[in-house]
Amino acid sequence: MKMSFRWYGDGNDTVTLDEIRQIPGVETIVWSLHHKQAGEVWETAEIEAEIARITTIPAEAAARGVTKTLDAEVVESVNVHESIKLGKTVLGLSRDEAIENYITTIQRLGRAGVKVICYNFMPVFDWLRTDLWHPLPDGSTALFYEKAVVDRMSPEQLIADMEASSGDLTLPGWEPERLASFSELNAAYVGVTHADMYRNYKYFLDAIIPTCEEYDVKLGVHPDDPPFDIFGWPRVVSNKEDLATVLSLNDSPYHGLTLCLGSFSANPEHDAVDAVTTFMDRIHFSHVRNLKHYPNGDFSEVGHRAQEGDVDTVGIMTQYAKAGYTGYIRPDHGRHLWDENTTRKPRPGYGLYDRALGIQYLLGVWDAVEYKAVDPSPRTPGTL
Template identity: 80%
Template sequence: MKMGFRWYGDGNDTVTLDHIRQIPGVETIVWSLHHKQAGEAWSQEEIDAEVARITTIPAEARERGVTRTFDAEVVESVNVHESIKVGKRVLGMDRDEAIENYAATLERLARAGVKVVTYNFMPVFDWLRTDLWHPLPDGSTALFYEQAVVDRMDPAKAADAVLSGAAELTLPGWEPERMARLPEIAAAYEGVTHDDMYAHYEYFLDAVVPVCDEFGISLAVHPDDPPFDVFGWPRVVSTKEDLARVLALNDSPRHGLALCLGSFSANEGADAVDAVVTFMDRIHFSHVRNIKHLGGGDFTEVAHRACEGDVDTVGIMRAYAEAGYTGYLRPDHGRHLWDENTTHRPRPGYGLYDRALGIQYLLGVWDAVRAALPEAPAAR
């Protein structure tokens, strides 16, 4: 298993690579080119430059004695253009053009050494919360979802609320350029059903998975967040049954999951450990975080420790450790702690401290389980 940490790039993150180097166990920087719009091809020059930035230790750091390096093997995300999801021209682009650009990007990423590309197939909004800085009893803040607020909110107001809560930092899935054309996007989804979405999804996979097979790069789909329809738009990667149906659309092992256990568990009664065990051989990447259900579809994100919420993070890590999971994993989101709530607010959910604490907790479970196995293999 390789532990990763999501990083948004120089000048676009309150967390630096120097900060991340000091978190024990992190090997992989999970990155993206956040200035690129969905449907736009990534150039080889841009990709190579960002990989070099991640994998190279600056001269100044070397002079301080820094020797620890990272790999850049996971990209999160290469977003899927809306034309692919609705199966028709939208935002000035046809789906075949968008797919061609996507395939070219995958090939270039593979040439740069990337092993896994994460994406989602959610309509319009990649994720949704109603409060980005919700206070918790310990004085920290976290992402929060309240169904009644969504029920009385229109999509434009939801977009305004999320973008204003992020200040000057980019939010993947909420690009201002795309949100400015929200009425056009919403209109394109009129009449699109869940079955339509699956058909369009299969069309996309049939076109890009052969590129993955040829160049040795894996696609990993992120579950819907939250895992149910919002604003009447069809979501198709929400439940265990959905995940099975999505995987059945293409049987290549290069087509798999970025199994986010926090997103998956936002459906009350969803069994995260069972999902890990069931889909283990198709999980290329996993996000582990904890949420607490508050009734009526409401939930708040909490610390990674299992007893803090309703996600069995211990059971999840035990399942991965017992299986000898060799994919990538990262802590997902996290509370905003200490001065992050006052002096230098991070991107919502992506502060430094709670994700670092979460890594140590998750690796502690991993190490304990691996050490207790009959073969007692060395923890990796």
């Protein structure tokens, strides 16, 4: 298993690479070219420059004795253009043009050494919360979903609220350039069914998977967040049955999952541990986080420790460790702690401290399982 950490790039993240290097166990930076819009080709020079920025130790850090390096093997995300999901020309781009651009980007990322690309197949909105800074009982804040707010608000109102709450940092999935065309997108999805989405999804996979195989780049689809239809738009990666259906669309091992256990578990009926064990051989990348459900359909994101919420993070990491999982894992959507609620003000869900704490908790579970399997005898304190 390779532990990773999502980073949004110089000038677009309150967390620095220097800080990430100091988190024990982190090997991989999960990155993207966040200025690129869905459907655009990623240029080779841009890719190489960002990878060099991640993998090279700056002279100033080297002078301080820093030797720990990070790799850039995971990209999150290369966004799928809406024309691909709809199977028709929209926003000025045809499905086949968008697919050809996606193929070119895969080729260039593969040549640069990228091993996994995360993406999603959600219509219009990539994710949805109603409060980005919801106060928790311990004084921290976290992302929050209030069902009644979604039920009574229009998509246009939610877009305005998200723009007002995001601060000066970009919010992937809520890019102003894309949302400026919301009316066209909303109209384009009228009458589109789940069956239509699956049919268009298969067309996309069949077109790009040969390139993934040739360039040794695995694709991992992110579950819908939250995992149910919103505003009448059909979502097709929401539950266990959906995951099985999606994987059946193309049987190549290069087509797999970015199994986000927090997104999946936003439906309290879903069993995250069962999903991990069921789909283990097709999970290329996994996000492990926790959340707490409320009886009225609301949910709040909480600390990674299993007892903090309703997601069995211990069971999840135990299954990964027992299986000898060799993919990539990262913590997800940490709370905002300490000065992050005032002076530091990170991108919602992506502060430094709680994600660093989460990594240590997840690795602690992994180590406990791994060491017990190797040597089940009692251990002297201070030894492994």
